[in-house]
Amino acid sequence: MNNSIVLNVEHLHIRVSTPQGMKKIVNDVSFQLKKGEVLGLVGASGSGKTMTCLAIMGLLQESAIIEQGSIHLGSRNLLQLNANQMRSMRGKELAVIMQNPMSAFNPTITIGNHFIETLRAHGSFSRVEAHEMAVTYLAKTGLPHPAKIMDQYPFQLSGGMLQRVMIAIAMSLQPAVLIADEPTTALDSVHQVKLLEQMYLLCQEQNTAMLLVSHDLGVIAYMADEVMVMNNGRVVEKAPVAKLFDQPEHxxxxMLLEARPGMGTAIPEYEQPEVR
Incomplete structure (x- = not known):
């Protein structure tokens, strides 16, 4: 395996039990993530994007069955690990940022305690060391007064601030792979750009590979090195971002490109971030 490849998904097939019987949701999906690169994953609802991500994280529901395939993180096939082994991989090697940050936090626990508990659960940090690292990473995401934020509760922060906290927590353990599932859905365009820049900078700084799932093609164009398009559980096209927007083959x-208002097949205006 190429040394730059950190995640290798091969021939993944997933079926889900439904009232109408077993339905194939993911059909022969293969792709790779490389150190420091961003792979954008797009497709309509039900295309298999989320199921693919859940399979990587080992978080599929019992109704979902992986029929075939492998998911290698480095040399380890994640599909062969038991629940405890996968739990130790999540956070430390595999990190995820969800689209609804408020649901990820206990409203009765301060941001600082959330952060410190996560660090100490995955590493041998004292409380003082964990506190210092938490403040450092909150500052890296552009949050003002990070030491003050440590003492605040989730409901005291805006959605954009909570997203930055999630990014700080996820990146503080320097994961090999970051899965970002619709990370900017609830934000306006100005806050989207700032958040994306911080995510990209941290991934570049730590050589983290990112799988970016989004329905927003502007976000994908802004962030991704390559883009993978899924439809009905299959990968129908995968190409470098400029080629996919300029010369879509499938x-x-x-249809996806033309369906975006005022976009056609052109790359959106803010496709080239200053951080790149």
Missing amino acids: PYTR
Whole structure:
């Protein structure tokens, strides 16, 4: 395996039990993530994006069955690990940022305690060391007065601030892979750009590979090195971001691009962030 490849998904097939019987949700999906690179994953609801991510994280519901395939993080096949082994991988090697930050936090626990508990659960940090690292990473995401934020509760922060806290917690353990599932859905365009820049900078600084899931093609164009398009559980196209937007080959890809108001097949205006 190429040394720059950190995650290798091969021939993944997933079926889900439904009232109408077993339904194939993910059909022969293969892709790789490389150190420091961003792979954008796009497709309509039900295309298999989220199921693919849940399979990587080992968080599929019992109704979902992986029929075939492998998911290698480095040399380890994640599908062969038991629940405890996968739990130790999540956070430390595999990190995830969800689209609803408020649901990720206990409203009765301060941001500082959330952060410190996470660090100490995955590493041999004293409380003082964990506190210092938490403040450092909150500052890295552009949050003002990080020491003050440590003493605040989730409901005292805006959605954008909580997203930055989630990024800080996720990146503080320097994971090999970061899965970002619709990370900017609840934010306006100005806050989207700032958040994306911080995510990209941290991934570059730590050589973390990112799988960025989004329905927003502007976000994908802004962040991704390569783009993978899914439809009905299959990967229908995968290409470097500029090529995919300029010369989409699959009819479904062209439909997605043309469906975005005022976009056509052109790359959005803010496709080139200053951090790149």
